[in-house]
Amino acid sequence: MLAFNIRHALLLTSLVFATSSHAASFDCAGASSPVEKAVCADPYTSSLDEKLGALWRTTLAQVADPQALKADQRSWLKQRNQCAANSSCLRREYLMRLKALEYVAKPFSWDATWQMIPWGVSSAAEVTTKRVDATHIAFDVSASNGGNSGDMDGVATIDGAVAHFAEGNCTLKFSALNGLLDVDSDGGEGACGGGMGVYYDGRYVASDQPIAIEYDLLSLGVVRTQQEDLALRTLLKNDYQTLLQNSGSMAAGETSGDVPGGEVNEFWLRGLASSNAAILMSAPGGRVWLVLLVFDEQRKVRARYYTNVPKWKKRVPDVLLAWRERLAGDATLPLDLMP
Structure with missing residues (x-):
């Protein structure tokens, strides 16, 4: 079973699947793992998998660093597989991944406005970055979760494709991935100026407008079936x-x-x-x-x-x-x- 799962992950990474009658990007007749069976059992999730397969093929040929995107795809597969047969989790993972691939081929620039790919209907975050000199960027980040919000700004030091910031108990890391920006924070809730339940962590795309994802009650886990x-x-x-x-x-x-x-x-x-x-x-x-x-x-x-x-x-x-x-x-x- 383990060997099959690894082989399946590698196939999905390169997307050399045959289209099946279920419209998934792989042959549902050979579905074995809980994730594969769940994808094939749900026509909507199956259609998302097919869209992901088509978008992957075109995107991989367009990004500046294909190897980095392949590694990121493997990481995403591991995260997706943790959903097992949970259809709510799977739908959300696919919707967020599709949104990331829509933007990943854009040229990366430290002079940009970034919007977080939202993990729910009440979460949002925006980051602006601007290069100060060869080794520094100025940033301004604001985020919200329901009625709570937080913001902060500062200057981060660039080291290759990563920029680091530390002040008090708060640390932020800004990581470039082709046309995307990942933000990671540390120091505990509220350490970086966010209100209760407000976090800056997430994957961001270059956009002046907030990113919308068509979540439903099933993808948010409000209902189970x-x-x-x-x-x-x-x-x-x-x-x-x-x-x-x-x-x-x-x-x-x-x-x-x-x-x-x-x-x-x-x-x-x-x-x-x-x-x-x-x-x-x-x-x-x-x-x-x-x-x-x-x-x-x-x-x-x-x-x-x-x-x-x-x-x-x-x-x-x-x-x-x-x-x-x-x-x-x-x-x-x-x-x-x-x-």
């Missing part, structure tokens, strides 16, 4: 996007006495939990219950209750009611029972 994702799309309609934007952070909720075996998760944007939040309970068979906070026309917060279980349309499960009451405190939090 395509069935649940489809159920919420059908049920929520426009509020699907509201839930998507509010799912920056997630934590397991209390168990429900009304729905034994239901899986409960709470979602919110970091720093904005009192006005942007949701609680979702799911159960086998694609059954879902959701309370979602929204703003009305007067910009006042109210809650909307959704479920696709007919007998629960007029009744809210215990754990969802308790969550709403906890958030409301002494205030009034109106609850709308949605169709």
Whole structure:
């Protein structure tokens, strides 16, 4: 099995696969590892794998340093393989990798504005770098996660394709990879001026505008299956996007006495939990219950209750009611029972 996985990784790196009926970049008839089987089982992820294969072939011939990109691809494969059969993880890895390959062939310059490839819907970061002289760059970095943000600036020393900065407990490393910029920080949360949950680490592309990735609830891990994702799309309609934007952070909720075996998760944007939040309970068979906070026309917060279980349309499960009451405190939090 190990030999097969290594051989498969090398084949994917050079992308000498035959196109299969599943539209993956490799032959699904020979899929053996959990990752391969998961890719082939999900038509959407399979299509992402095919896109990656096509983009890789054209990009490798265009970059300034093909060997560096091949090494980076091997590192990405190791990271992707850690997802195993987790379809949410796989989708996110492919979406982020595709975005990186769109920009990697651009000529690298230390005089540029860089946008982080976001790992979620509420994270963003921008770095500007400008060469001061042959061995130094000035930088300015700002980042956000939900309602929290951070920024800092300084001068970093260039050593080959890497620039280093250290001040107090904060260290930053800026690494050039063909047309991309990797940022690594050290010193612990807040050491480099970021708010709670705000990090500068990540892969950046040269762009004046923030980078958007079309994440969905499945790629963000809000739901576990395509069935649940489809159920919420059908049920929520426009509020699907509201839930998507509010799912920056997630934590397991209390168990429900009304729905034994239901899986409960709470979602919110970091720093904005009192006005942007949701609680979702799911159960086998694609059954879902959701309370979602929204703003009305007067910009006042109210809650909307959704479920696709007919007998629960007029009744809210215990754990969802308790969550709403906890958030409301002494205030009034109106609850709308949605169709």
